[in-house]
Amino acid sequence: MTVALDGVRYRYPAADSDALRDVTLAFGAGDVTLVTGRLGAGCSTLLLVAAGLAPHVTGGARSGSVTTLGADPASDEGRRQVAGRIGFLLPTPWTQLSGMSYTVREEVAFGPANLGWPRDRIGRAVSGAMALVGIEHLADRDPRTLSGGELQRVMLAGITAMDPEVLLLDEPTLELDPEGARMVYRLLPALAREKTVVLATTDVDRAVEVATRVVLLDRGSVTADGAPDDVLGTDRAVALGCSTTVAEIARVAGHAAPFPLTVRAAVRRFAR
Amino acid sequence: MSALRFERVWFRYGENPVLRDLSFDIRAGEAVALLGRNGAGKTTVTKLVVALLHPERGYVRVGDRTTEGRAPEQMAHQVAYVFQHPDQQLFARTVWAEVAYAPKQLHRDAPGVERAVGEALERVGLDAMHDEHPYDLPAAQRKLVTLAAAIAQRPRVLVLDEPTQGLDRAGARRVADIVRRIKEERVAVLAVTHDVTFMAEALERALVLAEGRIAFDGPAADLVGDEGRASDLGLDVPPAAQLSAALGLPQRPLRAAEVAAALAQDLDADRT
Numbered sequence: 001m002t003v004a005l006d007g008v009r010y011r012y013p014a015a016d017s018d019a020l021r022d023v024t025l026a027f028g029a030g031d032v033t034l035v036t037g038r039l040g041a042g043c044s045t046l047l048l049v050a051a052g053l054a055p056h057v058t059g060g061a062r063s064g065s066v067t068t069l070g071a072d073p074a075s076d077e078g079r080r081q082v083a084g085r086i087g088f089l090l091p092t093p094w095t096q097l098s099g100m101s102y103t104v105r106e107e108v109a110f111g112p113a114n115l116g117w118p119r120d121r122i123g124r125a126v127s128g129a130m131a132l133v134g135i136e137h138l139a140d141r142d143p144r145t146l147s148g149g150e151l152q153r154v155m156l157a158g159i160t161a162m163d164p165e166v167l168l169l170d171e172p173t174l175e176l177d178p179e180g181a182r183m184v185y186r187l188l189p190a191l192a193r194e195k196t197v198v199l200a201t202t203d204v205d206r207a208v209e210v211a212t213r214v215v216l217l218d219r220g221s222v223t224a225d226g227a228p229d230d231v232l233g234t235d236r237a238v239a240l241g242c243s244t245t246v247a248e249i250a251r252v253a254g255h256a257a258p259f260p261l262t263v264r265a266a267v268r269r270f271a272r
Numbered sequence: 273m274s275a276l277r278f279e280r281v282w283f284r285y286g287e288n289p290v291l292r293d294l295s296f297d298i299r300a301g302e303a304v305a306l307l308g309r310n311g312a313g314k315t316t317v318t319k320l321v322v323a324l325l326h327p328e329r330g331y332v333r334v335g336d337r338t339t340e341g342r343a344p345e346q347m348a349h350q351v352a353y354v355f356q357h358p359d360q361q362l363f364a365r366t367v368w369a370e371v372a373y374a375p376k377q378l379h380r381d382a383p384g385v386e387r388a389v390g391e392a393l394e395r396v397g398l399d400a401m402h403d404e405h406p407y408d409l410p411a412a413q414r415k416l417v418t419l420a421a422a423i424a425q426r427p428r429v430l431v432l433d434e435p436t437q438g439l440d441r442a443g444a445r446r447v448a449d450i451v452r453r454i455k456e457e458r459v460a461v462l463a464v465t466h467d468v469t470f471m472a473e474a475l476e477r478a479l480v481l482a483e484g485r486i487a488f489d490g491p492a493a494d495l496v497g498d499e500g501r502a503s504d505l506g507l508d509v510p511p512a513a514q515l516s517a518a519l520g521l522p523q524r525p526l527r528a529a530e531v532a533a534a535l536a537q538d539l540d541a542d543r544t
């Protein structure tokens with residue numbers, strides 16, 4: 001497993017309760033893992049802790065153990081170890097801009113350049129990543145003039161250009177139009193073949209189409225972890241407001257769990 | 273008379289024309305979704321309404337006056353604007369002060385301010401939060417604070433930029449309820465959104481922007497219930513409407529509650 005949390009608690013500075021409580025989880029390559037829950041359940045915090053950004057950047061206090069790519073990512077040694085090997089996408093792409101680049105191409109090259117790669121390798125990685133997320137037409141634009149959706153794709157390209165082993169994506173489609181969102185979700189299964197892909201979102205309707213594993217959080221604790229149908233098809237997930245629209249409709253209509261999650265599954269079950 | 277009118281409006285950023293000869297009208301009490309791909313000019317339209325921007329050609333009229341020569345603060349007695357990201361908008365030290373700011377600036381007397389703030393906070397369900405610092409609240413509630421501030425302005429036109437973005441299902445539902453109620457009070461609502469479920473639940477008319485022009489203007493139900501047309505315009509169909517079509521439910525309901533009711537009838541028919 002590339003990321004392992006064992007008995008982790010985390011509390012933000014000045015907060016009066018824990019954002020994560022006794023979380024024990026492991027993530028590895030092969031799965032697209034969806035982490036979901038109500039807002040405030042701790043989904044984003046889980047990604048920050050896995051990357052070591054909490055508590056290293058956010059402050060606050062963590063207990064329990066976190067091992068990412070063989071080391072504690074919040075320790076000095078761990079941070080050296082994971083540099084360039086974790087791709088972290090923030091839900092607010094404008095806060096992730098380097099502020100050092102005049103074109104999108106330079107922005108996408110920022111990460112690889114900082115890893116000290118040779119010039120031709122950077123060029124190849126940047127072109128490949130821009131093609132992958134479909135932003136070649138933006139190559140010469142000033143990143144500061146892009147719309148939120150365009151910027152979110154630029155940031156995703158910047159991360160994939162570094163070819164990281166772990167991708168931690170926090171609401172990666174928040175700013176995207178429906179086509180952009182579909183494109184991002186389509187990329188994930190292929191990326192997950194060799195990388196550890198963990199996606200935190202409340203956009204369960206779309207995410208469930210690609211997720212192979214779901215972790216459901218409630219007030220900082222893991223309440224379910226497993227195959228999408230087993231985690232989200234339950235009364236509990238629907239009652240929490242964390243399942244799909246289709247599951248919710250099936251439950252309101254009076255059907256019994258397990259609920260179908262997608263339109264396709266509902267048709268299989270209800271069509272006559 | 274229309275509450276908001278765009279008449280042959282042109283606008284460009286530098287060399288890039290964003291709006292080309294855009295015209296539309298919104299009546300009092302009408303709730304309209306403004307849709308379109310990333311970069312289509314949706315946010316530009318909202319900034320023109322509140323006079324943060326002015327047309328290069330054509331005019332924007334709110335009530336009986338155009339925005340020509342007017343500054344945003346001169347629009348505040350007629351138009352309220354809820355930003356896409358609450359953190360770009362919030363500035364006061366308490367929730368109460370945040371929501372009271374506009375009514376005070378609009379020279380309401382003290383009991384008038386008190387009443388407007390109290391009602392607005394009750395409407396969004398934050399009446400117990402008067403003394404909280406907005407930044408101590410979770411993101412979803414910060415968004416509701418900005419919505420309350422807009423309600424307290426008692427505008428004729430309410431402009432919302434992605435009002436459900438980043439909210440979980442419960443939060444999005446609450447915003448839909450709030451918007452339905454505002455509309456009943458004869459306020460004209462213009463909501464930029466990618467969230468077609470929110471549109472189906474709360475807005476009755478859709479304007480789709482493409483290439484700086486109107487690509488569709490008609491009942492929201494005509495987009496929500498027509499997958500081919502929606503997909504041509506780069507839009508999704510909400511899962512509830514997809515399910516309704518896929519199961520061939522009688523009268524093709526589009527809203528989640530109606531789809532669940534139709535499915536429940538099916539279930540009852542099976543039982544008897």
